Amino acid sequence: MTDQHPTLSSFPSRPLSMVEIEALEERDRIQSIVDDGFTVEDEEAGLQVSVHSCVIVTSKRVNAAVYVEDDEAWYRVYTAKRPHTDLTDAYEAIRTFRGEDTLFASAPLSPREAIHRTEVERKRFADEPEYAEGDAFDCPLCDETHTVSRHDDESETEDQFPEDYSYVECSDAESGILPVY
Structure with a gap:
Protein backbone atom coordinates (compact mmCIF):
# COMPACT_ATOMS: atom_id res chain seq x y z
CA MET A 1 0.00 0.00 0.00
CA THR A 2 2.89 2.40 0.71
CA ASP A 3 4.13 2.23 -2.90
CA GLN A 4 0.98 4.14 -3.91
CA HIS A 5 1.88 7.14 -1.70
CA PRO A 6 4.86 9.52 -1.86
CA THR A 7 7.28 9.59 1.06
CA LEU A 8 7.75 12.82 2.97
CA SER A 9 11.53 13.12 2.92
CA SER A 10 11.45 16.31 5.01
CA PHE A 11 9.96 14.35 7.94
CA PRO A 12 12.23 12.34 10.27
CA SER A 13 12.49 8.55 10.02
CA ARG A 14 10.54 8.19 13.27
CA PRO A 15 7.24 9.38 14.74
CA LEU A 16 7.00 13.08 15.55
CA SER A 17 6.98 14.35 19.13
CA MET A 18 4.43 16.88 20.35
CA VAL A 19 7.26 19.41 20.65
CA GLU A 20 7.99 18.92 16.94
CA ILE A 21 4.29 19.25 16.06
CA GLU A 22 4.13 22.54 17.99
CA ALA A 23 7.33 23.75 16.26
CA LEU A 24 5.84 22.93 12.85
CA GLU A 25 2.69 24.89 13.74
CA GLU A 26 4.88 27.92 14.45
CA ARG A 27 5.99 28.04 10.81
CA ASP A 28 4.31 30.76 8.79
CA ARG A 29 3.26 28.34 6.07
CA ILE A 30 1.42 25.94 8.39
CA GLN A 31 -1.85 27.16 9.90
CA SER A 32 -2.79 24.07 11.91
CA ILE A 33 -1.91 20.43 12.50
CA VAL A 34 -4.53 17.95 13.69
CA ASP A 35 -3.06 14.76 15.12
CA ASP A 36 -4.77 11.66 16.38
CA GLY A 37 -2.34 8.80 15.93
CA PHE A 38 -0.23 9.00 19.04
CA THR A 39 1.19 6.58 21.54
CA VAL A 40 2.69 7.25 24.93
CA GLU A 41 5.98 5.52 25.51
CA ASP A 42 7.45 5.11 28.97
CA GLU A 43 11.11 5.97 28.54
CA GLU A 44 13.56 6.13 31.42
CA ALA A 45 13.54 9.92 31.23
CA GLY A 46 9.73 10.06 31.44
CA LEU A 47 6.68 9.83 29.22
CA GLN A 48 6.87 10.78 25.55
CA VAL A 49 3.97 11.36 23.19
CA SER A 50 4.65 10.21 19.63
CA VAL A 51 2.47 11.27 16.69
CA HIS A 52 1.99 8.61 14.00
CA SER A 53 -0.57 10.39 11.79
CA CYS A 54 -1.61 13.98 11.24
CA VAL A 55 -3.47 16.38 8.98
CA ILE A 56 -1.57 19.52 8.03
CA VAL A 57 -3.55 22.62 7.05
CA THR A 58 -1.79 25.36 5.08
CA SER A 59 -3.33 28.40 3.42
CA LYS A 60 -3.50 26.54 0.10
CA ARG A 61 -3.72 22.79 0.88
CA VAL A 62 -4.82 20.07 3.27
CA ASN A 63 -2.40 17.12 3.54
CA ALA A 64 -2.64 13.91 5.53
CA ALA A 65 0.54 12.11 6.62
CA VAL A 66 1.08 8.68 8.17
CA TYR A 67 4.21 7.20 9.72
CA VAL A 68 4.91 3.53 8.91
CA GLU A 69 7.18 1.97 11.49
CA ASP A 70 8.33 -0.97 9.34
CA ASP A 71 9.57 1.45 6.66
CA GLU A 72 10.75 4.12 9.12
CA ALA A 73 9.13 6.66 6.80
CA TRP A 74 6.25 9.15 6.57
CA TYR A 75 3.83 8.95 3.64
CA ARG A 76 1.42 11.54 2.25
CA VAL A 77 -1.88 9.68 1.97
CA TYR A 78 -4.09 12.63 1.02
CA THR A 79 -3.79 16.11 -0.47
CA ALA A 80 -6.44 18.60 -1.60
CA LYS A 81 -6.62 22.28 -2.44
CA ARG A 82 -8.26 24.71 -0.08
CA PRO A 83 -10.60 26.46 0.53
CA HIS A 84 -13.23 24.13 -0.93
CA THR A 85 -12.42 21.08 1.16
CA ASP A 86 -13.15 19.85 4.63
CA LEU A 87 -11.02 17.56 6.74
CA THR A 88 -13.32 14.54 6.56
CA ASP A 89 -11.65 13.13 3.44
CA ALA A 90 -8.18 13.54 4.99
CA TYR A 91 -9.31 11.69 8.13
CA GLU A 92 -10.88 8.95 6.01
CA ALA A 93 -7.64 8.52 4.03
CA ILE A 94 -5.71 8.01 7.28
CA ARG A 95 -8.37 5.64 8.67
CA THR A 96 -8.31 3.60 5.46
CA PHE A 97 -4.51 3.50 5.36
CA ARG A 98 -4.27 2.46 9.03
CA GLY A 99 -7.37 0.24 9.03
CA GLU A 100 -8.67 1.96 12.19
CA ASP A 101 -12.18 3.40 12.47
CA THR A 102 -11.75 5.38 15.69
CA LEU A 103 -9.08 7.80 14.49
CA PHE A 104 -10.09 11.49 14.45
CA ALA A 105 -13.45 10.73 16.05
CA SER A 106 -13.62 14.12 17.80
CA ALA A 107 -11.45 16.20 15.48
CA PRO A 108 -12.54 19.42 13.74
CA LEU A 109 -14.30 18.95 10.41
CA SER A 110 -13.25 22.17 8.71
CA PRO A 111 -9.83 23.71 8.16
CA ARG A 112 -11.17 26.95 9.71
CA GLU A 113 -12.09 25.11 12.93
CA ALA A 114 -8.68 23.43 13.06
CA ILE A 115 -6.96 26.79 12.59
CA HIS A 116 -9.16 28.36 15.27
CA ARG A 117 -8.32 25.60 17.76
CA THR A 118 -4.61 26.08 17.09
CA GLU A 119 -4.92 29.83 17.68
CA VAL A 120 -6.92 29.26 20.88
CA GLU A 121 -4.26 26.89 22.22
CA ARG A 122 -1.51 29.41 21.46
CA LYS A 123 -3.41 32.16 23.28
CA ARG A 124 -4.20 29.88 26.18
CA PHE A 125 -0.58 28.90 26.72
CA ALA A 126 0.58 32.50 26.21
CA ASP A 127 -1.72 33.55 29.08
CA GLU A 128 -3.66 36.00 26.93
Missing part, protein backbone atom coordinates in the same frame (compact mmCIF):
# COMPACT_ATOMS: atom_id res chain seq x y z
CA PRO A 129 -6.96 37.30 28.35
CA GLU A 130 -9.94 34.98 28.31
CA TYR A 131 -13.43 35.80 27.16
CA ALA A 132 -15.96 36.46 29.90
CA GLU A 133 -19.44 35.01 30.00
CA GLY A 134 -21.81 37.17 27.97
CA ASP A 135 -19.09 38.64 25.70
CA ALA A 136 -19.75 38.79 21.98
CA PHE A 137 -17.58 36.45 19.90
CA ASP A 138 -17.15 36.90 16.15
CA CYS A 139 -17.07 33.30 14.97
CA PRO A 140 -14.39 32.41 12.41
CA LEU A 141 -16.36 29.32 11.34
CA CYS A 142 -19.78 30.67 10.48
CA ASP A 143 -19.01 34.42 10.40
CA GLU A 144 -21.83 35.10 12.88
CA THR A 145 -21.63 36.64 16.36
CA HIS A 146 -22.25 34.28 19.29
CA THR A 147 -22.57 34.92 23.01
CA VAL A 148 -19.80 33.42 25.15
CA SER A 149 -20.81 30.93 27.83
CA ARG A 150 -18.65 29.63 30.65
CA HIS A 151 -18.16 25.94 31.50
CA ASP A 152 -19.57 24.88 34.86
CA ASP A 153 -19.70 21.56 36.70
CA GLU A 154 -23.25 20.90 35.54
CA SER A 155 -22.44 21.41 31.86
CA GLU A 156 -23.10 18.62 29.37
CA THR A 157 -19.80 19.48 27.69
CA GLU A 158 -17.68 18.43 30.67
CA ASP A 159 -16.55 15.21 28.99
CA GLN A 160 -15.38 17.04 25.87
CA PHE A 161 -13.49 19.86 27.62
CA PRO A 162 -12.92 18.93 31.29
CA GLU A 163 -10.87 22.01 32.21
CA ASP A 164 -12.31 25.43 32.94
CA TYR A 165 -13.05 27.22 29.67
CA SER A 166 -15.29 29.63 27.77
CA TYR A 167 -17.17 28.49 24.69
CA VAL A 168 -19.80 29.41 22.13
CA GLU A 169 -22.42 27.25 20.51
CA CYS A 170 -21.87 27.07 16.75
CA SER A 171 -23.55 24.64 14.37
CA ASP A 172 -20.47 24.72 12.10
CA ALA A 173 -18.22 23.33 14.87
CA GLU A 174 -17.69 19.56 14.85
CA SER A 175 -19.35 19.07 18.25
CA GLY A 176 -21.62 22.12 18.05
CA ILE A 177 -19.41 23.78 20.67
CA LEU A 178 -16.38 25.93 19.93
CA PRO A 179 -13.99 26.63 22.83
CA VAL A 180 -12.78 30.24 23.02
CA TYR A 181 -11.00 30.21 26.43
Whole structure:
Protein backbone atom coordinates (compact mmCIF):
# COMPACT_ATOMS: atom_id res chain seq x y z
CA MET A 1 0.00 0.00 0.00
CA THR A 2 2.89 2.40 0.71
CA ASP A 3 4.13 2.23 -2.90
CA GLN A 4 0.98 4.14 -3.91
CA HIS A 5 1.88 7.14 -1.70
CA PRO A 6 4.86 9.52 -1.86
CA THR A 7 7.28 9.59 1.06
CA LEU A 8 7.75 12.82 2.97
CA SER A 9 11.53 13.12 2.92
CA SER A 10 11.45 16.31 5.01
CA PHE A 11 9.96 14.35 7.94
CA PRO A 12 12.23 12.34 10.27
CA SER A 13 12.49 8.55 10.02
CA ARG A 14 10.54 8.19 13.27
CA PRO A 15 7.24 9.38 14.74
CA LEU A 16 7.00 13.08 15.55
CA SER A 17 6.98 14.35 19.13
CA MET A 18 4.43 16.88 20.35
CA VAL A 19 7.26 19.41 20.65
CA GLU A 20 7.99 18.92 16.94
CA ILE A 21 4.29 19.25 16.06
CA GLU A 22 4.13 22.54 17.99
CA ALA A 23 7.33 23.75 16.26
CA LEU A 24 5.84 22.93 12.85
CA GLU A 25 2.69 24.89 13.74
CA GLU A 26 4.88 27.92 14.45
CA ARG A 27 5.99 28.04 10.81
CA ASP A 28 4.31 30.76 8.79
CA ARG A 29 3.26 28.34 6.07
CA ILE A 30 1.42 25.94 8.39
CA GLN A 31 -1.85 27.16 9.90
CA SER A 32 -2.79 24.07 11.91
CA ILE A 33 -1.91 20.43 12.50
CA VAL A 34 -4.53 17.95 13.69
CA ASP A 35 -3.06 14.76 15.12
CA ASP A 36 -4.77 11.66 16.38
CA GLY A 37 -2.34 8.80 15.93
CA PHE A 38 -0.23 9.00 19.04
CA THR A 39 1.19 6.58 21.54
CA VAL A 40 2.69 7.25 24.93
CA GLU A 41 5.98 5.52 25.51
CA ASP A 42 7.45 5.11 28.97
CA GLU A 43 11.11 5.97 28.54
CA GLU A 44 13.56 6.13 31.42
CA ALA A 45 13.54 9.92 31.23
CA GLY A 46 9.73 10.06 31.44
CA LEU A 47 6.68 9.83 29.22
CA GLN A 48 6.87 10.78 25.55
CA VAL A 49 3.97 11.36 23.19
CA SER A 50 4.65 10.21 19.63
CA VAL A 51 2.47 11.27 16.69
CA HIS A 52 1.99 8.61 14.00
CA SER A 53 -0.57 10.39 11.79
CA CYS A 54 -1.61 13.98 11.24
CA VAL A 55 -3.47 16.38 8.98
CA ILE A 56 -1.57 19.52 8.03
CA VAL A 57 -3.55 22.62 7.05
CA THR A 58 -1.79 25.36 5.08
CA SER A 59 -3.33 28.40 3.42
CA LYS A 60 -3.50 26.54 0.10
CA ARG A 61 -3.72 22.79 0.88
CA VAL A 62 -4.82 20.07 3.27
CA ASN A 63 -2.40 17.12 3.54
CA ALA A 64 -2.64 13.91 5.53
CA ALA A 65 0.54 12.11 6.62
CA VAL A 66 1.08 8.68 8.17
CA TYR A 67 4.21 7.20 9.72
CA VAL A 68 4.91 3.53 8.91
CA GLU A 69 7.18 1.97 11.49
CA ASP A 70 8.33 -0.97 9.34
CA ASP A 71 9.57 1.45 6.66
CA GLU A 72 10.75 4.12 9.12
CA ALA A 73 9.13 6.66 6.80
CA TRP A 74 6.25 9.15 6.57
CA TYR A 75 3.83 8.95 3.64
CA ARG A 76 1.42 11.54 2.25
CA VAL A 77 -1.88 9.68 1.97
CA TYR A 78 -4.09 12.63 1.02
CA THR A 79 -3.79 16.11 -0.47
CA ALA A 80 -6.44 18.60 -1.60
CA LYS A 81 -6.62 22.28 -2.44
CA ARG A 82 -8.26 24.71 -0.08
CA PRO A 83 -10.60 26.46 0.53
CA HIS A 84 -13.23 24.13 -0.93
CA THR A 85 -12.42 21.08 1.16
CA ASP A 86 -13.15 19.85 4.63
CA LEU A 87 -11.02 17.56 6.74
CA THR A 88 -13.32 14.54 6.56
CA ASP A 89 -11.65 13.13 3.44
CA ALA A 90 -8.18 13.54 4.99
CA TYR A 91 -9.31 11.69 8.13
CA GLU A 92 -10.88 8.95 6.01
CA ALA A 93 -7.64 8.52 4.03
CA ILE A 94 -5.71 8.01 7.28
CA ARG A 95 -8.37 5.64 8.67
CA THR A 96 -8.31 3.60 5.46
CA PHE A 97 -4.51 3.50 5.36
CA ARG A 98 -4.27 2.46 9.03
CA GLY A 99 -7.37 0.24 9.03
CA GLU A 100 -8.67 1.96 12.19
CA ASP A 101 -12.18 3.40 12.47
CA THR A 102 -11.75 5.38 15.69
CA LEU A 103 -9.08 7.80 14.49
CA PHE A 104 -10.09 11.49 14.45
CA ALA A 105 -13.45 10.73 16.05
CA SER A 106 -13.62 14.12 17.80
CA ALA A 107 -11.45 16.20 15.48
CA PRO A 108 -12.54 19.42 13.74
CA LEU A 109 -14.30 18.95 10.41
CA SER A 110 -13.25 22.17 8.71
CA PRO A 111 -9.83 23.71 8.16
CA ARG A 112 -11.17 26.95 9.71
CA GLU A 113 -12.09 25.11 12.93
CA ALA A 114 -8.68 23.43 13.06
CA ILE A 115 -6.96 26.79 12.59
CA HIS A 116 -9.16 28.36 15.27
CA ARG A 117 -8.32 25.60 17.76
CA THR A 118 -4.61 26.08 17.09
CA GLU A 119 -4.92 29.83 17.68
CA VAL A 120 -6.92 29.26 20.88
CA GLU A 121 -4.26 26.89 22.22
CA ARG A 122 -1.51 29.41 21.46
CA LYS A 123 -3.41 32.16 23.28
CA ARG A 124 -4.20 29.88 26.18
CA PHE A 125 -0.58 28.90 26.72
CA ALA A 126 0.58 32.50 26.21
CA ASP A 127 -1.72 33.55 29.08
CA GLU A 128 -3.66 36.00 26.93
CA PRO A 129 -6.96 37.30 28.35
CA GLU A 130 -9.94 34.98 28.31
CA TYR A 131 -13.43 35.80 27.16
CA ALA A 132 -15.96 36.46 29.90
CA GLU A 133 -19.44 35.01 30.00
CA GLY A 134 -21.81 37.17 27.97
CA ASP A 135 -19.09 38.64 25.70
CA ALA A 136 -19.75 38.79 21.98
CA PHE A 137 -17.58 36.45 19.90
CA ASP A 138 -17.15 36.90 16.15
CA CYS A 139 -17.07 33.30 14.97
CA PRO A 140 -14.39 32.41 12.41
CA LEU A 141 -16.36 29.32 11.34
CA CYS A 142 -19.78 30.67 10.48
CA ASP A 143 -19.01 34.42 10.40
CA GLU A 144 -21.83 35.10 12.88
CA THR A 145 -21.63 36.64 16.36
CA HIS A 146 -22.25 34.28 19.29
CA THR A 147 -22.57 34.92 23.01
CA VAL A 148 -19.80 33.42 25.15
CA SER A 149 -20.81 30.93 27.83
CA ARG A 150 -18.65 29.63 30.65
CA HIS A 151 -18.16 25.94 31.50
CA ASP A 152 -19.57 24.88 34.86
CA ASP A 153 -19.70 21.56 36.70
CA GLU A 154 -23.25 20.90 35.54
CA SER A 155 -22.44 21.41 31.86
CA GLU A 156 -23.10 18.62 29.37
CA THR A 157 -19.80 19.48 27.69
CA GLU A 158 -17.68 18.43 30.67
CA ASP A 159 -16.55 15.21 28.99
CA GLN A 160 -15.38 17.04 25.87
CA PHE A 161 -13.49 19.86 27.62
CA PRO A 162 -12.92 18.93 31.29
CA GLU A 163 -10.87 22.01 32.21
CA ASP A 164 -12.31 25.43 32.94
CA TYR A 165 -13.05 27.22 29.67
CA SER A 166 -15.29 29.63 27.77
CA TYR A 167 -17.17 28.49 24.69
CA VAL A 168 -19.80 29.41 22.13
CA GLU A 169 -22.42 27.25 20.51
CA CYS A 170 -21.87 27.07 16.75
CA SER A 171 -23.55 24.64 14.37
CA ASP A 172 -20.47 24.72 12.10
CA ALA A 173 -18.22 23.33 14.87
CA GLU A 174 -17.69 19.56 14.85
CA SER A 175 -19.35 19.07 18.25
CA GLY A 176 -21.62 22.12 18.05
CA ILE A 177 -19.41 23.78 20.67
CA LEU A 178 -16.38 25.93 19.93
CA PRO A 179 -13.99 26.63 22.83
CA VAL A 180 -12.78 30.24 23.02
CA TYR A 181 -11.00 30.21 26.43
